[in-house]
Amino acid sequence: MFKSAGRQSYRAYSRKRLTRSPFQILGVSQSANKAELKQRYYELCKQYHPDKAGGDRERFQEINRAYQIVSNKSRREMYIRYGESWDQPHTTSRRDPEPEVGIQTRNSILTGLTISLCVMLYMVI
Numbered sequence: 001m002f003k004s005a006g007r008q009s010y011r012a013y014s015r016k017r018l019t020r021s022p023f024q025i026l027g028v029s030q031s032a033n034k035a036e037l038k039q040r041y042y043e044l045c046k047q048y049h050p051d052k053a054g055g056d057r058e059r060f061q062e063i064n065r066a067y068q069i070v071s072n073k074s075r076r077e078m079y080i081r082y083g084e085s086w087d088q089p090h091t092t093s094r095r096d097p098e099p100e101v102g103i104q105t106r107n108s109i110l111t112g113l114t115i116s117l118c119v120m121l122y123m124v125i
Contacts, residue, residue, distance in 0.1 A: 022066035022079065030080060034071070041067045 023030050026040050041063065050057040069075045 019062075022069045025062055025066040026070065028070075032070075037067070037071055041071070 023032070026037065026044065028036055028040050032040075044063045045060065046052075048056045048060045048063060050060055069079050
């Protein structure tokens with residue numbers, strides 16, 4: 001979407017923390033139904049769309065992000081339950097296991113050296 005220099009990609013923007021709750025941004029209550037959400041979303045989009053005179057791109061993106069959260073049932077429930085950290089990976093106190101790529105690489109090198117040694121010994125004998 002936003003690929004030009006000086007603009008952030010939408011994916012990068014969607015990871016930003018909202019300064020207010022999505023419900024506050026859209027101006028609806030947590031009990032608002034889909035029709036109310038959609039109506040309010042369209043009203044705000046018309047008002048803040050960046051292609052309109054006086055539009056506000058940052059505000060428009062914030063509205064989109066908020067609507068993505070509250071319009072999806074599972075995201076909305078997760079947001080209500082966990083707050084702003086609902087979509088962040090949860091860290092544990094234990095250290096994550098090391099990736100096996102390094103071990104596989106070392107094993108491949110050792111296997112290659114062993115085969116080379118066997119071939120050289122076969123040629124000598």
